[in-house]
Amino acid sequence: MNPEISQKELFVFDLDGTLARSKTPMDAEMVELFSSLLQKRNVAVIGGGWLPVFEMQLLVSLKSHESLFGSLLLFPTSGAxxxxxxxxxxxxxxxxxxxxxxxxxxxxxxxxxxxxxxxxHPEKTYGEVIEDRGTQITFSALGQQAPIELKDAYKGSPQDRRWEIVSRLKEYLPEFEIKVPGKSSIDVTMKGIDKGYGIGEMEKHLGIDVGKMIFVGDALYEGGNDEPVKRTGIDTIAVEGPEDTKRLIAEWLPQL
Ligand SMILES: [Mg+2]
Incomplete structure (x- = not known):
């Protein structure tokens, strides 16, 4: 139990692996809990993915709760x-x-x-290999729509030459951030855009002090894509996955 939870004004969640299992929509039980939370507080969701990922994992499941969208804030591409x-x-x-x-x-x-x-490029690819997402350019070795089993098999295989590509890219693009986030992709973004940056933007645009926020994520460990939020001083809670997150929200709701 966190006695200060009732004082929090903004609940911030990572999306993939925190509110929903990897690459899948939020399940019915999470929808219930999450919408109950939306009735009580502002909730921000910050993910590495871009808006279509938010639509697939979050908004489609929540569509019958549209009346609560006024308290939902979306920060795709790490808050870019x-x-x-x-x-x-x-x-x-x-x-x-x-x-x-x-x-x-x-x-x-x-x-x-x-x-x-x-x-x-492999002989068979699934969708675009180099995708222009406006805020970032993403290389997907097997294509954007490659089946998850193929991506799993690709990571670390002899075909996976992402680190060699990255080392060349770093020479050509020193002014950009180059990341290897998933199983088969490379993202290039502006430097300095990570979830810590996103939290700073929330503070600035929503006028809520970071002390009044709490962050929940599955990758707060060293090198994880949630770790950068820590430098903002935000209270954080690490979860293993959506089941943990459900337990947390269920525990909080009576206190809010
Ligand atoms: Mg995650």
């Missing part, structure tokens, strides 16, 4: 974008987009990196 629900639609409050020149430069750097190490 912020959306809130106003007058029946999701409005972009800000989006720190890469410029067209920056995006072209990044795409060209991938092509050079592939040539440098004589990398060839």
């Amino acid at each position: 974008t912020f959306l809130r629900y106003e007058k029946g639609e999701w409005k972009t409050m800000y989006a720190h987009q890469l410029s067209l020149d920056e995006r072209d430069k990044i795409k060209a750097a991938f092509v050079k990196a592939f040539q440098d190490i004589d990398y060839h």
Whole structure:
């Protein structure tokens, strides 16, 4: 039991692995708990993925609770974008987009990196390999829509040459952040955009002191994509997965 929980004004959750199992929509039990929380407090969801991932994992499951969307704040791509629900639609409050020149430069750097190490795309790919998400450029070795089993098998296999590609990219793109987040992808974003940055944006745009926030995530360990929130001084709770998160919310609800 956390005696201060009733004092918190903003509940911040990671999405993938925290509110929903990896790459899947939130389940019915989570929807119930999460919507009960939305009735009592503002809730922000911050994930590494972009908006379509939020739609698939979060918004589709919540659609019968649209009346509560006013207290739901979305921070896709680690807070590079912020959306809130106003007058029946999701409005972009800000989006720190890469410029067209920056995006072209990044795409060209991938092509050079592939040539440098004589990398060839697999014969069969599923959807786009280099995707321009505006706020980030993502390389998916097997394509965006590759089945999860194939991505699992790819990671660490002899075909997985992401680290070689990254080492070349770093030379060409020193001014950008280059990350290897998933099982088969590379993300290039503006430098300094991580979930810690996202928490800072919440403070700035919502006017809520970080002391009045609490963060729940499954990757708060060293090197995890939730770890950067710690530098903001936000209270954090580490979970192993959605089942842990459900227990937490159920424990909090009577105190709010
Ligand atoms: Mg996660």
